[in-house]
Amino acid sequence: MRKYTFATALLVFFLATLLFFIRLFTPEMSLFITPDFGQSDLMQLNYPAKYSLLQALQNKSLPLWNGAIGTGFPQLAEGQIGVFNIVNLVLYSVFSFEWAINIGYVAIFFIALVGTYTYLRYIGISAIAGLIGAFIFAYSGIFITQISHINLIHASSYIPWVFLCTHAYIRTRKLVLIPVTSLVISQQFFAGFPQISFITLCGAAMLYLFLSSNRKSISTYLAPAAILLLFMGLSAVQLLPSREFLEVSTRKDGFLFAEAARFSYPWKHLITFLQPNALGSAKHGTYPPFHAFDGSIYWENTGYIGILPLLFAAFILVKKRSNVVVRVYALLLFVSLLLMTGKHSPLYFIFTFPPFNYFRVPSRYIHLFVWSLTILSSLGIHQFIAMQKSTKHGRLLIFAMIMVILYQLFTFGWNYNATRTAAAVLAPPPITEYVPHKNRYYVHDDGLKWNDHFITKGWVDTEPYIEMRNILRPNANLLHNASSFQAYPILLTRRFELLNALVESNITTNKKSDTFDINTTALKILQMSNVDTLVSAYKNESLQQLGSVKGASSTYYAYRIENVLPRxxxxxxxxxxxxxxxxxxxxxxxxxxxxxxxxxxxxxxxxxxxxxxxxxxxxxxxxxxxxxxxxxxxxxxxxxxxxxxxxxxxxxxxxxxxxxxxxxxxxxxxxxxxxxxxxx
Known part of the structure; x- marks a missing residue:
């Protein structure tokens, strides 16, 4: 009977996820275009990275290096491209770009749903409670508001599977679970967001230590070491090039505290667990920009799961506080809260030590916080269902509870992200007519014109973001067969960062006159770097104008740089x-x-x-x-x-x-x- 229950759950998850993402497939193939502050991680990082992956795999090669960004960039070593993840390998080897991206979203949410359900059932939660718990996690704010960060939510979709393997080993001590756990962790790592893997390992380690505290055998200590060693072996194909890159990058020694603790979760943001837009809506442009809100970013801080799950979590903490699973997840909830609040937390000092100082955005520990809330609320729902089954109106109450939870999750999830047709998103912007394919180009853009719209109007109207593709910021050029001097600034070599900073610091913008000036230092560096075109939304009188594209909110210019050296x-x-x-x-x-x-x-x-x-x-x-x-x-x-x-x-x-x-x-x-x- 249990296998039929599981099959039914799989069918429900598949149909629900397909229904949620159906707008990407019909009536026209569409893509998400949800923007970020100052730029779009989706259109300038994740889509170009996945497009490079598709090109490489379908040409029977690996994207080790990309010469079209940053005067050359170690794309595989940087990691976010997600080369060795099995889902990525299959999708980007077989399908066209639009289909691979959109099926990828379906796969990510399905993996999260099935993993959460399987884990909840494993710890004794009923099928109905497990079903609801799976939706609570997979359709929570940490997934919905991060849809523009594909590799992040892909990595997060493996959180339930890592906890399942860890918990199963603690219970059974079956040796086969050691390589299985290592394999799951490696696939999470291969998804392309190492910080989520680190956060997951922190949580799984706490689960292991708490549930194994009464066991003193040597195997208790050897098993985690074996799992980590096997993980390192399985992941060496990514770890080794990433280590090589890290050694020459701007993050070789980690971040200083001010940067490592930047974008910490503000305590007052906890109110958004009751109402996600209580402090403003990013979509409608009413959420304060991070520089005016102590480094707070809407999509990094929103873990909304609905009101009823919070009540059920509180209920189980009171009702079953002596239960070992309740206690361990209450502890995880508390520790993850202290970690995600970063510089506002008594544990702030931890972000001065490796490996914590190798990552920014402490707010991302919210993924562990929401996972803990999911387990506690699912336990509460399980207890509630058991109590109501024998009452007169029990079934009605259970049905009403399910409907309220799903309604809150799906209405928030459905309305948050922006989409446009794939044809509109992927069409070459008109400015590319003036950008030659032989040499490189440079973008002068301070992001202010983007932010003028983003901060005040959000993305209810998406047309300005389609228009602003004309600035051709890297790495969007990878979609349009152009070669950029710059690269998307996630992780750069120290050498290139210094060179790029010299160029940036020697180009000045006059916002009153809507113009910019470029001095000799910047010009000489661009000339020696084979850059013969400069693109900007500002005017310049000293450079020859090749052409311009007039938009509703701005005009975009392409300028010629003379006396450029060959490559x-x-x-x-x-x-x-x-x-x-x-x-x-x-x-x-x-x-x-x-x-x-x-x-x-x-x-x-x-x-x-x-x-x-x-x-x-x-x-x-x-x-x-x-x-x-x-x-x-x-x-x-x-x-x-x-x-x-x-x-x-x-x-x-x-x-x-x-x-x-x-x-x-x-x-x-x-x-x-x-x-x-x-x-x-």
């Missing part, structure tokens, strides 16, 4: 610079020219003969993301400069013999090429 070129002179300040001083010298001199960080052992006027050539044979082949010809030994990002994973060969790659011009690459015709 690969020879120089016969070099200068050693050992600091960013020295780099800046050097390029400010009016006599300095990147076309003839490269800036290196250490002297070369080879003698370079100055022969800049001699005949030379550099031609691309292969120009793929992970492989570049050049044929060169020079009459004397020369330095070949490639304006792509310097990164430890690359190797260089001249006529099939490995040669050293030097860091050049702060973040570029250079090799020494002997005279003659060579293949590099």
């Amino acid at each position: 690969a070129y020879f120089v016969y002179n070099y200068k050693v610079v050992k600091s960013v300040d020295e780099f800046t001083r050097t390029i400010l010298d009016s006599q300095f020219n990147f076309a003839t001199t490269v800036l290196l960080e250490k002297p070369l052992s080879q003698i370079i003969t100055s022969d800049a006027d001699a005949k030379q050539s550099v031609d691309f044979v292969t120009n793929a993301h992970t492989r570049i082949t050049l044929t060169t010809n020079t009459v004397s030994t020369a330095i070949l400069v490639l304006s792509d990002l310097y990164y430890p994973g690359w190797k260089a060969y001249v006529d099939n013999k490995e040669t050293a790659i030097f860091a050049a011009n702060l973040s570029q690459r250079a090799i020494v090429v002997p005279k003659g015709s060579k293949k590099n």
Whole structure:
């Protein structure tokens, strides 16, 4: 009988989830476009990342590196692309982009529903209570308001499965559960949001320690170590490149406390568990911007599960406070509350220590808080149903309870996110007509025009966000076959961050006149970086205007940058610079020219003969993301400069013999090429 109950639950979950997302499939294929403050994580990070994944998988390769963003970017190592997750591997290998994205949402919610239901049934909760509990978790605010962060909710959908495996091992001590648990954790990690994996492990560790506290055998301590070791082995294919990236990134040593504790959950935000828009609605533009609200972000702080589940959680805490499961989840609820409140919490100091200081946004511990609330409320619903079954109006009360819970969850969930047709979202914005595909482009955008609409009007009207695609912020260019100097600033190498900061700090905006100025430092860096186009929503008088696109709220301009160096070129002179300040001083010298001199960080052992006027050539044979082949010809030994990002994973060969790659011009690459015709 139990297997039929489970099959019925699966059918209910599938139909309910399909119904919830049906608007993405009919009458036209549509996509979510819910924006964020200052930009869109969905349209500028997650959609481009998934599109890159689809392109790679359907070409029988892996997205190790993407040369079209950030002058080169280690896409796999960064992790959010979610390469090795089995759901992603299947969907993006088989389906078209729109279908893969939308089926992915259905899969994520289905995984969360089934996992929660299975766990609730495992700890003794009835089928009806388990069914409702599954909807409480999967359709809570932590999923609904984070739909624009696909990899985050994908990782969160595995929380029930990690807890199920952990709890099952505690009860049964079956050795087979050790590799199974490691496999589940690795799949969560592969979903592409390591912080959620870390938060889940913190919660699972607390569950394990609490429920195993009366067991003193050595296996009690060896099992978690074995699970972690197996997880590291299974995840090495992602962990190793990510570690390599971390070592050269801006987060090598973690964040300072001020940044690690930024975006902590404010205590007053607890009122939104009763009414999600009690402090304002992000959708309607009435929620305060984070800089005016002590770092509070609506979608990071909203864990709404409805009012009745809160009452049932309180009920079970009073009714069954001696129950071991109630006690452990009450403890988890309390600890996760202290963690998510971050700098406002007595535990604030924990965010100064690794690994806690490797992540920002303490508010995300709300995922563990909502999970604990889900378990407690489900236990309360289970107890309530048991009490009402024998009463005269029990069935009516149970039915009314179910309807109220589902109504509150689904009305909030259905109305929150914005959608547009896939054709409108994915169509090349008109500005791309002026952005060449051969060289790179740069975006000057302070986000203020986006925020002027976002903060005051939200996303009830989505047309401005379709229009503002014309700014072509990275990584949206990946959808439109363009190459950007910049990359979406989640995690960058220290070298590129320094170079990009030099450009940004040397472009100034005059908001009164709606214009911008660009000085020599910024121009020289863009020229040496093979950037021949600048896109902005502000006017400039010094650069040649290639064209403009007039929108309802703003005009978008494309400008030509002259005297741009090719992506690969020879120089016969070099200068050693050992600091960013020295780099800046050097390029400010009016006599300095990147076309003839490269800036290196250490002297070369080879003698370079100055022969800049001699005949030379550099031609691309292969120009793929992970492989570049050049044929060169020079009459004397020369330095070949490639304006792509310097990164430890690359190797260089001249006529099939490995040669050293030097860091050049702060973040570029250079090799020494002997005279003659060579293949590099």
